[in-house]
Amino acid sequence: MLRGSQPEYAVHSSLGLQSLCQALGDSPACHILELGPARNENLKFWSRFNPRMHIADLRSSLPLPSSPSEDEEWVGPDWGKLLELPPHQTCDVILAWDLFNYLELPAISSLVQYLVGYCHRGTILFALIFDQKMMPDAISLYDIADESHLRYGILNPQTRSCPRHQPRVLSGMMAGFQARESFRLRNGVIEYLFEYKGEQ
Numbered sequence: 001m002l003r004g005s006q007p008e009y010a011v012h013s014s015l016g017l018q019s020l021c022q023a024l025g026d027s028p029a030c031h032i033l034e035l036g037p038a039r040n041e042n043l044k045f046w047s048r049f050n051p052r053m054h055i056a057d058l059r060s061s062l063p064l065p066s067s068p069s070e071d072e073e074w075v076g077p078d079w080g081k082l083l084e085l086p087p088h089q090t091c092d093v094i095l096a097w098d099l100f101n102y103l104e105l106p107a108i109s110s111l112v113q114y115l116v117g118y119c120h121r122g123t124i125l126f127a128l129i130f131d132q133k134m135m136p137d138a139i140s141l142y143d144i145a146d147e148s149h150l151r152y153g154i155l156n157p158q159t160r161s162c163p164r165h166q167p168r169v170l171s172g173m174m175a176g177f178q179a180r181e182s183f184r185l186r187n188g189v190i191e192y193l194f195e196y197k198g199e200q
Contacts, residue, residue: 007153011145015183016191018148020093020126023193024049030092033085033118035099041143041151054091056083058099059139064107076110083114091118094125097142098189100170101130101163108165109173116176116196123196125177129170132188135162175199 024030029050034042037057046053061082094115100108115125128142137160141153170192171179177194184190 014150032093033091045144079114090120096127098128119196125194134159
C-alpha cells in the first residue's frame with residue numbers, strides 16, 4: 001500500500017461484538033488489551049466501560065518467520081519484546097481482530113501461551129477468522145460503528161490464500177481457553193469469543 005493512501009471501508013454486523021458488550025454488562029471498569037492499532041472511534045466506544053487500555057499493535061511485526069521444516073526446531077517470536085505488556089496486570093478483554101489469519105498455527109499457540117500470563121478466569125478473547133478461499137493481503141483496520149456493527153478498513157485491494165483455520169484445530173492452539181460463542185457471518189467471517197478457563 002502506498003504511504004498516505006486511504007483504506008476502503010465496509011460496515012458489517014457483528015454478533016460477536018454485541019455479545020462481548022453484553023458480557024461486560026455494567027462492569028464498573030475493565031482492562032482491555034488491543035492487539036491492533038489505536039483507533040479514535042474504538043477508544044471513544046470503550047470509554048463507557050471506564051477501561052484501562054493497553055495498545056500493542058502487532059501489525060508492524062508481520063510477517064513472522066515461517067515454520068521450519070520437520071527436522072528443524074521452531075523458535076517462536078519474543079512476544080514479551082513485541083508486546084511490551086506491563087507486569088503484574090491481567091486483562092478482561094483481548095481484541096485480536098483478524099490477527100490469527102496472518103499467523104501460522106505454531107505462532108498462534110505461542111502467542112496465546114504468552115498471553116495466558118496476563119489472563120484471569122473469565123478473560124475474553126475476541127477473534128475474527130476468515131472462512132473463504134481468499135482473504136485481504138494485509139491485516140485490516142476495524143472501527144466500531146456501534147455495539148453491533150464493525151467498519152472494516154481494507155488497506156490493500158490485493159488478496160492472498162486464506163488458511164481457513166478450522167474450529168477444532170484453532171481450539172487446540174488456545175491453551176486454557178474455550179470457545180464461549182461463535183457466529184458465522186454472511187461476509188465469510190466467523191467471530192469467536194474465547195473465554196479463559198485456566199490451566200486444564
